[in-house]
Amino acid sequence: MRVALLLSLLVVASTVQAAGPLLLRLGEHEVHAEYAQTPPERERGLMGRSELAADSGMLFRFDEVRRHCLWMKNTPLPLSAAFLDEDGVIVDVIDLEPLSTEIRCSQAPARYALEVNQGWFEAQGIRxxxxxxxxxxx
Incomplete structure (x- = not known):
């Protein structure tokens, strides 16, 4: 009985972990984004990463629609972040400097933030x- 329960839990856990990145579309462009939806996932973000694949990023989902802020503590990558409203419309795009503790906030209320390599949005003409x-x- 215990073995069956343990095996069931392992199957469920591996199924949850097997979920791949989200496929987001921005016009004709695609981003494969990891999804940070819980407070610990959002707090960890891309900390400690030394590289991020092209056309990849991290999507943050916030619990409330309001102005949100990001910082780059312990994040050595230069990133750009787009803040999105509940409908996925970009309300602001900012650049974030590596390892900076400067707090950068959206200019308008947002539900999501999408972080990608710095300059990606500009290079794709996304605003x-x-x-x-x-x-x-x-």
Whole structure:
């Protein structure tokens, strides 16, 4: 009985961990994004990472729609972040400097933030007013 329960728990745990990155679309461009939706996942973010694959990133989902802030403590990557409203419309794009403890906030209320390699949004011609599709629950 205990062995069967343990095996069932292992199957469920491996299923949860097997979920791959989200596939987000920004016009004709795609981003494969890890999904940080819990407070510990958001707090950890991309800390300690020394590289991020091209067309990859991390999507943060915040519990409330309001102005949100990010910082780069313990994050050695130069990143850009797009803040998105509940419908996936970009309300602001900012650049974040590696290892900085400067707190950078969105200019408008947001539900999500999408972090990618610095300059990615600009290189793709993506800016405030553009829409991200493929968001969880959207």
């Amino acid at each position: 405030a007013g553009d829409r991200v599709t493929g968001l969880p629950g959207a």
